[in-house]
Structure formats: C-alpha cells, structure tokens
Amino acid sequence: MDDHNSLSALIVRDTGVQANKCYQCGKCSAGCPLSIEMDIAPSQVMRYLQTGLPEDEEKILRSFSIWLCVSCEMCLSRCPMEIDIPRVMDYMRQESSRRKMNHPKSKRIIAFHKSFLDSVRTTGRLYEIGLVADYKMRTGTLMQDVLTAPGMFTRGKLGLLPEMIKGRKEMKSIFKKSTKKEGEK
Amino acid sequence: MKIGYYPGCSLSGGSKEYHESVIAIAKAFEIELQQVPDWNCCGATAAHNLNKTLSLSLPARILALAEKNGINELLVPCAACYNRLTVTQNELNHDKTLRSEITEVLEMPLSGKIEIINVLQFIQKYIIPSLPEKLTSQFNFKVACYYGCLLVRPQHKVSFDRPEDPQSMDIIAAAAGAVSVDWPFKTECCGAGLSMSRTDTIARLSGKIVREAVERQAEAIVVACPMCQSNLDMRRPEINKVTGMKLDIPVIYITQLLGLSIGLGQKELGLQRHFVPFRLKPVAGKGKADTREEVDANNLTEA
Numbered sequence: 001m002d003d004h005n006s007l008s009a010l011i012v013r014d015t016g017v018q019a020n021k022c023y024q025c026g027k028c029s030a031g032c033p034l035s036i037e038m039d040i041a042p043s044q045v046m047r048y049l050q051t052g053l054p055e056d057e058e059k060i061l062r063s064f065s066i067w068l069c070v071s072c073e074m075c076l077s078r079c080p081m082e083i084d085i086p087r088v089m090d091y092m093r094q095e096s097s098r099r100k101m102n103h104p105k106s107k108r109i110i111a112f113h114k115s116f117l118d119s120v121r122t123t124g125r126l127y128e129i130g131l132v133a134d135y136k137m138r139t140g141t142l143m144q145d146v147l148t149a150p151g152m153f154t155r156g157k158l159g160l161l162p163e164m165i166k167g168r169k170e171m172k173s174i175f176k177k178s179t180k181k182e183g184e185k
Numbered sequence: 186m187k188i189g190y191y192p193g194c195s196l197s198g199g200s201k202e203y204h205e206s207v208i209a210i211a212k213a214f215e216i217e218l219q220q221v222p223d224w225n226c227c228g229a230t231a232a233h234n235l236n237k238t239l240s241l242s243l244p245a246r247i248l249a250l251a252e253k254n255g256i257n258e259l260l261v262p263c264a265a266c267y268n269r270l271t272v273t274q275n276e277l278n279h280d281k282t283l284r285s286e287i288t289e290v291l292e293m294p295l296s297g298k299i300e301i302i303n304v305l306q307f308i309q310k311y312i313i314p315s316l317p318e319k320l321t322s323q324f325n326f327k328v329a330c331y332y333g334c335l336l337v338r339p340q341h342k343v344s345f346d347r348p349e350d351p352q353s354m355d356i357i358a359a360a361a362g363a364v365s366v367d368w369p370f371k372t373e374c375c376g377a378g379l380s381m382s383r384t385d386t387i388a389r390l391s392g393k394i395v396r397e398a399v400e401r402q403a404e405a406i407v408v409a410c411p412m413c414q415s416n417l418d419m420r421r422p423e424i425n426k427v428t429g430m431k432l433d434i435p436v437i438y439i440t441q442l443l444g445l446s447i448g449l450g451q452k453e454l455g456l457q458r459h460f461v462p463f464r465l466k467p468v469a470g471k472g473k474a475d476t477r478e479e480v481d482a483n484n485l486t487e488a
Contacts, residue, residue, distance in 0.1 A: 033373065070379060071377075072377065090234065110235075117231050120228065125226045128198050151419075174242045181238045182236050182239075
C-alpha cells in the first residue's frame, strides 16, 4: 500500500485526493445514479485503490464504471470523509486511456467525448451537427436519432453552419499544449 | 446596470430558448448583458473526462477574456458551464503552481477575481427586488423545481444553496405566483452527457424524475440547465417507452416562467421550441384565453 508507484499514491501526488481515508460506508454507491449499471461500484473502486494490488488496480482501469460515471458529484456530496471520488474517476479515465485499458463497452462514450472535443478544437465552440456526424462515423450508429433531428431543425435548434471564433489559432495551441502536458505525466 | 454574460454552446445552439428567455427578462428589467468577446466552449464533460489540463484551460480562457474586457461579474446560465467555470476558478485560486501552468498554456494573465453567478443568483439579485411591481399575470401552475446536479454540487466549490433539497428556485417560482411541490428528486441526475452514447440510461434516469413530478401533481417541471431540459423534454419518447406511461408534463426554464409572469409573449421566450408543448391556462373568469394568449397560440407551431 505504501508502494509509491501505486495508483493510490499517484492520485495523491497529482490530485491530493486520499482514497485511503475511505472506511467503506457505501454512501457513494447507494447515492450513485449509475451504480446499478456499473461493474464495480464507487465504494469498491475506493477499496481496490486501498489494497494497492496490481490486479485490483487493473480491475478499476479496465472497468466500465469509470466511463459510466457522469460526474454528477453525488458521491462527493454525501461522503462523510469528503473524498473527491469524481476527481478519482477523472484520473482513472485518463490513466486507463494512457495504458490502453479502456473497457470495450466504453467505446461509444469515448467516441462521443472525442467528437465533442474535435469540434471545439476546430471551431472553438461546439458545432452540434458536426458532433453528431463525427460521432456516427466513429461508432457506425448511422440510424440513431434520425427521428429527433427533424424535430430539432423545425424548432430552430440546429444551426446549419458552425460558429467559428476568431481565436482558432489559440484553441489549436491550447489543445496541443494540453495534450503534451498530459502525455508527460 | 451592466454585467458580463457567457452563453456557452448550448444556448447558442440546441437550447436557444434559454438564451432568448434570459435576454428577454434582462431587457425587461433593464440589465445590459455584455457577452464575453470571442468566447469558446468550456470543454464540458468531454474535456475533464479525457484531459485535465484542457478541462482547466478552456474555462480559464473564457475567464481571462472576461477579465481583459473589464467584466467583474459574469452570468453563466448553463449549469454545466457555470460548474466548469466556478470549479476552474476555485482550483486555480487554491493552487498557484497549477495556475501558472494553466496561464502558460493560455499565454494570458488571469487574476481569478470574477464573480461567477448562475441564473438563480442572477434572478435573486437583479430580478426579484423589482418583480412585484412588474408582475402582471401570476404563474398559476403547480411546479416541480428541478435543480439537477451541477448548480449545487460539489457544494464546497460552488457554494450555492443546499446540496440536498435546495430552495432558491422554489422561492423564485413562488414569487411569480407558482406553487412548488415538495418532492425528493430535486437534485437527482438526469443522465447528463450520456444523451447520445447511452440513450437507454438517460431514459431510465430522466424517466424517474419526470414520473415523480407527475405523481406529485406538478403541472410543469422548471429547470435551470439546458442539458437537464433537453434530456427531460427531447427524450420524452424514450422516457415514455421505459416508464410505460404517457407523460406529457412540459419542461420549462425558470427564465420562461418569470417572463410569462411579467407578461412577455411565449414566442419571445422561445416556448414554441420545446418538444413537449407548454400551454397557458385560460384565465379564470373568462370564457376563453385572453388576447395575449390568443396571439401566442397563433404563433405556436404545433408539435
């Protein structure tokens, strides 16, 4: 557990969050709106971090749970030890991607995030039609929401053209530097 | 009176009616909203899921631009943007190393002194004091005020209202004549950004919220977040499928509710843009709807 290479130690170093303070009351798992669909409940994630065993850590990094978490912050709000579990989840997602351990079912969720960020990198803002098209190409879900789109269009909710900000060069630079910085960790 | 305004992507796209109703009430109360020039996306869930530096840099650029343009107080109506901006400013103010890392990425200075306010704080501060003199038509509906996650959590960073059973929106709704129901789903999650990648999850979570509001006899759900609004409203066919019910309760923004109470038109407030249609009640004592409603009814496109 005191192994300085353990995930738990890395989390303390990079975020200051101490998973070892968890005493397994289970309030996070009880309040979590997604725990019913998760393979490992939030309190179990905390426990696996505490053991520090490589096989336990791998269970977290390969889990579907870390991708299902929507950062609603309910767990943190109810945690008697005020452990920032959403922050741990963010950390785990990035670490899982770095180590190429993404759960197979997380593919669509990650594809959505990537399509979203691609749109922001190119235009500076979210371009909804571009996002949906890009997401469909990444996931092959071409027929999804074909019935919703016309409704959005007739209600004036879909802008046909992207809004391009002036600082697009700045955006590219922010993305580039951020990616480099995260890669260095 | 002039304050800063960050609409964010939802309000300039799929949730245009939220922007329209914010603008409409600000105008009615003579508050000038100064948009942050050349604002960018806050990065939302995608950025903090995939890249921490990016998730802080994108909101930081918005704050730096606002500071550069002399904005001291910034209204952020989207609950998700409000959360990202507030959490970013809070984290950078508490960690000097992190702040210098981020300003290096931005190549812009950042003092971290902006007062970031959500739509409920904006209403409390600028609208409520002079609401009584402008109130023309009481909003005589039973409503379920739904706050969602990001306005109230994490409570030690956003420091707004109570994380469980918050009251601010209920008080505002009451000031406009509505009766708010007591219900346990005020801050339950609607499923947020999983709308496209896991629509079934959205239907399950949002379905519980909509059904509970109906069972408590609410006639409208009132929200202050574009993501909540679209999940509860646009995903209604999926919700009805999951719940096995035909739930037709409309989901409106708190700004639309206030707009109606001071006599603004439905179209001006973007009410025709919702998927589940909202209809005003006929005014008591009159056989049919009053003139304003008739005009609005003609303007409304039937869903």
